[in-house]
Amino acid sequence: xxxxxxxxxxxxxxxxxxxxxxxxxxxxxxxxxxxxxxxxxxxxxxxxxxxxxxxxxxxxxxxxxxxxxxxxxxxxxxxxxxxxxxxxxxxxxxxxxxxxxxxxxxxxxxxxxxxxxxxxxxxxxxxxxxxxxxxxxxxxxxxxxxxxxxxxxxxxxxxxxxxxxxxxxxxxxxxxxxxxxxxxxxxxxxxxxxxxxxxxxxxxxxxxxxxxxxxxxxxxxxxxxxxxxxxxxxxxxxxxxxxxxxxxxxxxxxxxxxxxxxxxxxxxxxxxxxxxxxxxxxxxxxxxxxxxxxxxxxxxxxxxxxxxxx
Ligand SMILES: [Fe+2]
Numbered sequence: 001x002x003x004x005x006x007x008x009x010x011x012x013x014x015x016x017x018x019x020x021x022x023x024x025x026x027x028x029x030x031x032x033x034x035x036x037x038x039x040x041x042x043x044x045x046x047x048x049x050x051x052x053x054x055x056x057x058x059x060x061x062x063x064x065x066x067x068x069x070x071x072x073x074x075x076x077x078x079x080x081x082x083x084x085x086x087x088x089x090x091x092x093x094x095x096x097x098x099x100x101x102x103x104x105x106x107x108x109x110x111x112x113x114x115x116x117x118x119x120x121x122x123x124x125x126x127x128x129x130x131x132x133x134x135x136x137x138x139x140x141x142x143x144x145x146x147x148x149x150x151x152x153x154x155x156x157x158x159x160x161x162x163x164x165x166x167x168x169x170x171x172x173x174x175x176x177x178x179x180x181x182x183x184x185x186x187x188x189x190x191x192x193x194x195x196x197x198x199x200x201x202x203x204x205x206x207x208x209x210x211x212x213x214x215x216x217x218x219x220x221x222x223x224x225x226x227x228x229x230x231x232x233x234x235x236x237x238x239x240x241x242x243x244x245x246x247x248x249x250x251x252x253x254x255x256x257x258x259x260x261x262x263x264x265x266x267x268x269x270x271x272x273x274x275x276x277x278x279x280x281x282x283x284x285x286x287x288x289x290x291x292x293x294x295x296x297x298x299x300x301x302x303x304x305x306x307x308x309x310x
Contacts, residue, residue, distance in 0.1 A: 001062050001063065001065050001066055001069075002061065002062060002066065002165060002167075003059050003060065003061050003066065003101070003164070003165040003166065003167075003182035003183070004060055004061065004062060004104075004106045004182065004183055005059070005060040005104065005106070005182065005183050006057070006058075006059060006060075006144060006145070006146065006147070006182055006183065006185075006188040006189070007043070007058040007059055007060040007102065007104060008042065008043050008044070008045060008056075008057070008058035008144075009043070009044055009045070009054070009056070009057055009058075009144055009147055009202060010044075010045040010046075010047060010054075010055040010056040010057075010058075011044070011045070011046055011047070011052065011053065011054055011055060011199060011202075011249075011251065012046070012047040012048055012049030012052070012053050012055050013046065013047075013048070013049065013052045013053075013249035013250070013251070014048070014049065014050060014051065014052070014249075015048075015249065016033055016046045016047065016048050018248040018249050019033075019035075019046045019247065019248065019249050020032065020033065020035075020046070021248070022247050022248050022249075023035035023044065025219075025222075026140065026141060026204075026215065026219065027138070027139075027140025027141060027215075028044075028140065028141065029041060030042060033045060033046040033047065034046075036143065036144070037109065037140065037141060037142040037143045038140075038142075039109035039110055039142065039143065040109060040142070040143040040144070043143060043144045044144055044202075049304075050304055050307075050308075051297075051300050051301050051303070051304030051305070052198075052199065052249055052250050052251060052297065052301065053097075053197075053198065053199065053301070053304070053305075054095075054097045054147070054149060054197075054198070054199040055097055055098065056097055056098040056099070056100060057097070057098070057099050057100070057147060057189070058087075058099075058100045058101075058102060059099065059100070059101050059102070059164065059165070059166075059182050060101075060102060060103070060104035060106075060182075061101050061102065061103055061104070061165065062103065062106065063103050064103065066101065066103070066165060067083075067087070067088045067101060067103070069165070070088055070101055070163065070164050070165050071088060073162075073163035073164075073165075074090060074160075074163050074164075076163070077159065077160065077163050079093060079160060079163065080093075084100070085102075086102065086103065087100050087101055087102035087103070088100070088101045088102075090160070090164065092157065092160060092197075094151060094152070094153045094156050094157055094160075094197065095149070095151050095157060095197035096197060096309060097149075097197065099160075099161075099164055101164060101165070109142050109143055112139070112142070112207045114208075115130070115131045115132065115207075115208060115210060116128070116131065130210075131210075132210040132214060138211070138214050138215055138218060139206065139207050139211040139214075139215075140215075141204035141205060141206050141215070141255065142204075142205050142206065142207065143204070143205050144202060144203070144204060144205075145185055145188065145203045145204065145205040145256060145259065146185065146187050146188045146189060146190065146202070146203045147188070147189055147190075147199070147201075147202050147203075148189075148190040148191075148192060148199075148200040148201045148202070148203075149189070149190070149191055149192070149194070149197065149198070149199060149200060150192050150193060150194020150195075150196075150197065150198045150199075150200045150293070151191060151192075151193070151194050151197050152193070152194065152195065152196060152197070154175065154176050154177065154178065154191045154192065154193050155175055155176070157191045158175065158178040158180065158191045161180055161189060161191065162180070165182065166180035166181065166182050166188075166189060167180060167181050167182075167262075167265055168180055168270055169181050169186050169187055169238075169262060169268070169270065170186070170187075170237050170238075170270060170271050170272075170274065171270060171271070171272040171274075172237070172272075172274045172276055172279065173276065174272075176192070176193050177190070177191070177192050177193070178190070178191045179237060179238065181262060184261040184262055184263055185259050185260075185261065185262075186237075186238040186239065186240070186259050186260040186261070186262060187237075187238055187259075192293070193293075194293070195298070195302055196301060196302050196305035196306070197305065198295075198298070198301050198305075199251060200252065200292075200293070200295075201244060201251065201252035201253060201254050202251065202252075202253055202254070203242075203253070203254035203255075203256050204253060204254065204255055204256070205256055205257065205259075206255050206256065206257045207257065208257050208258065209241055209257055209258070211255075211257060212232065212241050212242075212243055212255045212256065212257045213232060213243070215255050216231070216232065216243040216245060216255050219245055220245065223245075223248075226246075227245050227246040228245060228246075229244040229245055229246055229252050229289065229291060229292065230242070230243075230244040230285065230288065230289050230291075230292060231243035231244050231254075231281075231284065231285070232284055233280065233281030233282070233283060233284035233285055234281060234282040234283060234284070235279075235280070235281060235282075236274075236278075236279050236280075236281075236282055237274060237279055238259050238260055239258065239259060239260035240256040240257065240258055240259035240260070241256060241257045241258050242254050242255070242256050242281075243255050243256075244292070250295065250296070250297045252292075252295065
């Protein structure tokens with residue numbers, strides 16, 4: 001009885017066709033504003049809006065009891081909710097995007113063939129060249145793994161998400177930055193401060209280190225180094241390998257692999273003493289680039305938000 005998966009994200013951008021082209025290019029399947037990995041079709045929905053924004057997050061739960069428990073917690077918070085199509089819908093009163101919790105079968109994506117690797121004292125790949133050198137086509141991303149939002153009220157936002165059933169994994173800056181999960185992943189949703197509500201980035205899971213490195217390299221070779229945002233590296237918080245880039249609509253996206261998995265909620269120790277100065281990457285670039293929380297189109301997002309909601 002719990003949330004178990006980030007099911008779907010709806011974003012809206014001024015020109016949805018650029019994202020159709022982008023998702024096809026990186027190896028997702030779908031079309032016409034609905035994209036995903038082979039095992040997660042339609043996990044990203046793209047709509048049209050005057051400025052880029054997050055519209056909705058769909059989260060899968062196990063059963064009716066999860067909806068009832070969430071509804072009770074939302075009542076305690078004083079946040080309105082409604083039943084729609086077998087699910088529970090909440091409009092975030094601070095950020096104006098929607099959360100929809102829906103019962104769905106528990107299922108991870110199907111495992112992919114592991115690359116044969118050599119280690120000191122364990123020479124597994126003998127007489128063969130590395131698979132990444134000889135694979136016919138690069139491996140595609142498998143799914144949307146997490147979403148990071150900026151909000152003028154991080155505490156209220158993370159409280160609402162916890163009422164929905166998200167579990168806290170780690171906390172930075174006394175709760176101004178909260179890593180939360182709705183699955184075994186260390187984080188499926190990260191709440192951070194922002195001048196107005198906005199989508200900071202979304203992250204697509206790859207099979208492994210080589211897949212992340214190769215896919216990111218191909219993307220930057222195709223689109224140019226001005227699409228580089230951060231990485232590669234490995235985050236201490238969540239443990240994942242990362243590489244952040246700019247998609248053609250102005251969203252940051254991340255290719256990631258090998259994130260920490262939290263299977264036993266009771267046994268997991270939430271850390272709240274992270275030192276932000278040294279919490280960006282275990283190796284590679286030591287500091288989080290400033291652009292990370294100051295995307296070039298932030299002015300347009302603030303103006304768009306104020307025009308729509310100000
Ligand atoms: Fe991320």
